Amino acid sequence: YSQTKLAEEVGFFVPLKGKDALVVSLMRLHASGPFGTADARLLRDMAPAVIGLARLRWPALPADEPAATKQDEAIAPVNEFERAHIWKSLSLTPREKHVVDLVLQGHSTESIARAMRIVPGTVKVHRRNIYRKLKIKSQAGLFARFVEIIDARIR
Template sequence: MKGRTSRGDDFGDLAAVVAATREASGDRFGEALVAWLSRHVSFDHCVVFGYRGAARPPMLFETFSPSESHVFVALYQEGPYLLDPFHHAAVERKEGFWRMRELAPDRFYASEYFRSYYSQTKLAEEVGFFVPLPGKDAVVLSLMRLKASGPFGTADARKLRDMAPLVIELCRQRWPELPETEQPAPAEKNAPAPVNEFDRTHIWESLSLTVREMHVVDMVLQGHSTESIARSLGVAPGTVKVHRRNIHRKLGINSQAELFARFIQIIEKRR
C-alpha cells in the first residue's frame, strides 16, 4: 500500500474515517482507516483483533486474501494467539504504538511458536496500535510488512507513533466494546475449564505440574530464555533448568517442539 501526499486528499480520507466510526459495518471503517494510514506509511496487511483475557479473540477487520486469512486469522485463533506478544501486551493494558521487537521476549525469534506458526506469516515486521477498552477488553490494530517489503523504517515508525493518539481514539469510537462471544455449553463435572481467563497457565493443570512449573512452561512457549525466566521469577538460572528437566520428564517430551505440539493438543481438546 503506497502512501500519497496530497493534503486535500489526506484530510478527505480522514473525514471518511471519522464518518465511518458511526456506521454499523466494521469493514467500512477499516477500509477508510487503511486508506488514510497508507497515505503516510506503506504496509502490506492490516488486521484488527479484540482481546478479552485468554478467550479466543474475535477478528474485527482484515485485509487478507482467503488463503492468507487461514494463516493470519483461522490458525491464530485456534491457540497460537495465547503465545503472541501482542496478545500479552493487550491483556496487560498497554496503550499506544508498539513494534513487535519492543514487546517480544529475548528468545522469541528462536522459539518453537515462531518456527511452527509465526514464520508461516512471512512477515518482516508487525507493529500495532493498542487500545484498552473499559473493563479488561482491548483492541489491537496491526500493520504488517512482508519480507519482500522489508521492515518499517525509523521514520515510518516515528510517524506512526505520532499518529497513535488519533488512531486509538478513532478505534475507541468504532469499537467502544467488543462483540459478545458465543458462550460455551455448561461443562461436565470435573471437565477442564475453557480457556477464557487471563492466566494461561491453568491449561496445564491436568498434567500434574506444580504452579511454578506451569509458569515456566508458559514463559518457555512465549520465547523467554532460561535467564529471562530466572529474572522474572526471582530465582537462579540453575533452578529454572531443574524445572525444565522436571517438566520434560512429567510430560514425556524431549524438545521445545514436542512441548509446543502438546500445547496445541491441549488447546484443541478444550475447544
Template structure:
C-alpha cells in the first residue's frame, strides 16, 4: 500500500469542488491504485430491468466496445453482477462468489465473457436512492492474474470509504434514468415482454423459457431444479425438448438465437 499516495488522493478529493463523473472516476481509480494492482475500472448504474448506465470507464476504444457497448446491447442480462445489483445487495464481491455453479462453462462465459480476457473482476456494490444500484468494478487481465487474498481483504476494508464517496457523488442517478423518459420507460416496461416475446416466437412454454434463461445464465440442471423446485430429470427433459423445437444441439446455437432475437 502506498500510504503517501493514498493521503494525497484523499486530500485532493476532499478539497475538490463538484466534479464530473470522469473526474470522480479518475479519483476512484487513483485511490484504488494506492491499494491494489488492476488493469481496468468500470462503473455502471443499474435500475430494475433497464439498460445499465455507464458512469465511468478506463478502456481504450476497442476494449470499450467489448466491455461497455457490447455488454449494454444484451449480454448484461446474463451477468451475475447485474443480477446481484438488481437484488440490491451491498458489499465487495468477486465474480466467482456470485456466479452460478456452471457459469464458467456456460455459453455466456464462452461466447461473451472470454472476449474480455479477464482473470478476475471484483465489484463494490452500493444501493443508492431511487432503486438504483452502483457497481464499481476493478478488473485484472489473464496476464495479471486474480486478486490475492490479502488485496481482496484490503478492498473489503476500503468499502465504507468507497461507498461514502460514491454515494455522495452519484446521489441523483434516478433522474438520469428518467432523462431519456420515453426510451427508458419503454425499455423498463417492455424488456420482460421482449424476453417473453422471444420465447413465444420460438414456441417455448413458460416453463421451458424459465429453464433456458437459467441455462444461459450458467446454472446447471441441478441448480435449476433447486431454484424452480423441480427434479433434475425434469429439467433435462425440458432442455432436450427445447433443443428439439429449435433444431439445435448446443448452447452456442442457443445463445446465438437468443441474442439475434433480442436484436
C-alpha cells in the first residue's frame, strides 16, 4: 500500500456462478487512517445490503441460484463453536486464534491491539507466528486458508 497512499482496504465478495465472485472494494487513504472497530462492525452489518445492491446494479451477473444458498451459508458469520472447530487442527494458541478471528473480521493491527488490550507490536508478533505456523506470507494467504477450510467444511 505504500505506493498507493492507502491505509487499508475492505472487500465485499458477491458470489457468482461456480467459484467466481465479484469484489466490491472500499479503501481508506493513509491520511484517514485504517478502519476502526466501529467501522468494521458497520461494514460487516452492511455486507448483505452491499451484495444486494451489486446484484441490482449488475443484473446480468451470472448468479447460480442453487449454489448461492450454499455459498451464502459459507460466508455467513461463524459462531464461537464453529471458529474453535475451524482452527482446531492448526495448532494455534487461543490468543493466535483470537487474532485470526479479528483479522478475518477486517480489523487492523491497531484495532486488534485495542480490542485485545495489548500493544500493536505484540499483535505483529502473533501475526508473524500465525503466518509461520500456517506457512503463509500475508493476510491474503490467511483469508485464502480460511476460505479453503470453510469450503472443505461445507462439502
